[in-house]
Amino acid sequence: MKENIEKLKTEILERLGALSTNKLFYEAQKEFLGKSGKITALLRELGKASKEDRPTLGKLINELKVWAESQFALKEKEVNQAELLARYENEKLDITMPSETKEVGSLHPITHIKNEIIGIFEGLGFEVFEGPEIEDDFHNFSALNVPKDHPARDMQDTFFVGEDLVLRTQTSPGQIRVMHSKQPPIKVLVPGRVFRVEDDATHSPMFHQMEGLVVDKGLTVRDLYGVLDYLAKKLFDDETKTRLRPSFFPFTEPSVELDVTCCVCHGKGCKLCKNTGWIEVLGGGVVHPTVLKNGGIDPEVYSGIALGIGMDRIAMLKYGIPNIKLLFDNDKRLLKQFK
Numbered sequence: 317m318k319e320n321i322e323k324l325k326t327e328i329l330e331r332l333g334a335l336s337t338n339k340l341f342y343e344a345q346k347e348f349l350g351k352s353g354k355i356t357a358l359l360r361e362l363g364k365a366s367k368e369d370r371p372t373l374g375k376l377i378n379e380l381k382v383w384a385e386s387q388f389a390l391k392e393k394e395v396n397q398a399e400l401l402a403r404y405e406n407e408k409l410d411i412t413m414p415s416e417t418k419e420v421g422s423l424h425p426i427t428h429i430k431n432e433i434i435g436i437f438e439g440l441g442f443e444v445f446e447g448p449e450i451e452d453d454f455h456n457f458s459a460l461n462v463p464k465d466h467p468a469r470d471m472q473d474t475f476f477v478g479e480d481l482v483l484r485t486q487t488s489p490g491q492i493r494v495m496h497s498k499q500p501p502i503k504v505l506v507p508g509r510v511f512r513v514e515d516d517a518t519h520s521p522m523f524h525q526m527e528g529l530v531v532d533k534g535l536t537v538r539d540l541y542g543v544l545d546y547l548a549k550k551l552f553d554d555e556t557k558t559r560l561r562p563s564f565f566p567f568t569e570p571s572v573e574l575d576v577t578c579c580v581c582h583g584k585g586c587k588l589c590k591n592t593g594w595i596e597v598l599g600g601g602v603v604h605p606t607v608l609k610n611g612g613i614d615p616e617v618y619s620g621i622a623l624g625i626g627m628d629r630i631a632m633l634k635y636g637i638p639n640i641k642l643l644f645d646n647d648k649r650l651l652k653q654f655k
């Protein structure tokens with residue numbers, strides 16, 4: 317039995333020396349020190365030994381057990397430490413590596429212009445209203461004083477989506493919708509996409525307008541001019557001069573167009589303004605009494621002023637964009653310039 321004890325000692329040392337992982341360590345621990353392990357087995361065999369030998373042998377086995385436990389405890393530390401180091405090595409991060417950069421987007425030039433115009437009018441107490449992009453004939457034409465078969469319909473080549481439905485050709489139908497939902501005094505802006513059958517360097521089948529409408533008592537073309545001049549100076553710069561030219565729109569009487577001094581040559585004459593020094597920027601007028609009536613407002617009591625701005629044109633003028641298609645190509649090289 318004494319021999320067996322010595323053998324077990326050597327066996328334990330050999331096993332501990334050879335193992336390097338946690339898993340193998342716990343397997344060995346169970347094999348030698350477990351309930352049915354080899355040292356417990358020795359203790360059981362003690363019964364077979366002679367009475368005289370039993371105390372010495374018992375002491376030897378107990379010593380073996382204490383020794384083995386301390387050997388295993390030492391090895392456990394060593395193995396755990398080695399595993400930890402291996403994990404550190406595996407999970408090492410190179411914090412000097414360049415990180416993945418995320419590009420931040422930018423607002424579209426049209427959105428810039430839209431926000432800018434809304435910002436200017438907000439200061440004057442205007443609210444924003446948005447109407448549908450598919451309109452019925454009544455809102456897009458008839459209520460705006462453009463009856464069926466009237467030649468004024470030819471001014472705006474229309475996309476039809478049904479017998480009575482069109483892709484709105486202008487944001488002016490928003491005027492009718494606002495008048496039906498609000499009582500004067502009214503001060504609103506109606507921004508939105510509009511659609512017409514036209515396509516060249518300065519026209520796109522889809523473009524953007526901003527409608528403005530004020531309804532109150534005693535408004536005249538002078539009020540309109542005041543608003544338009546203020547808008548032009550804010551949108552371009554304080555040096556900008558403005559002038560009204562008589563024009564025609566079925567929904568306003570009188571109707572005007574606003575010219576501003578050219579933002580490139582400041583009135584001296586250049587290619588952009590075709591040497592006139594002036595650039596046309598928007599249409600407007602005093603709301604036609606029939607339009608007020610169609611909006612449910614008494615033209616004997618109230619009057620209105622209205623304006624319509626092509627936002628794409630303003631963006632092209634302000635940012636020097638030569639072709640309207642550039643606005644809708646979604647080319648990042650252009651969009652990046654508007655961060």
Ligand code: DAH
Binds near residue numbers: 565567568
């Ligand atoms: N709706 C017109 C167009 O698309 C623009 C316009 C002109 C709107 C005069 C107005 C206005 O409100 O008063 O050409």
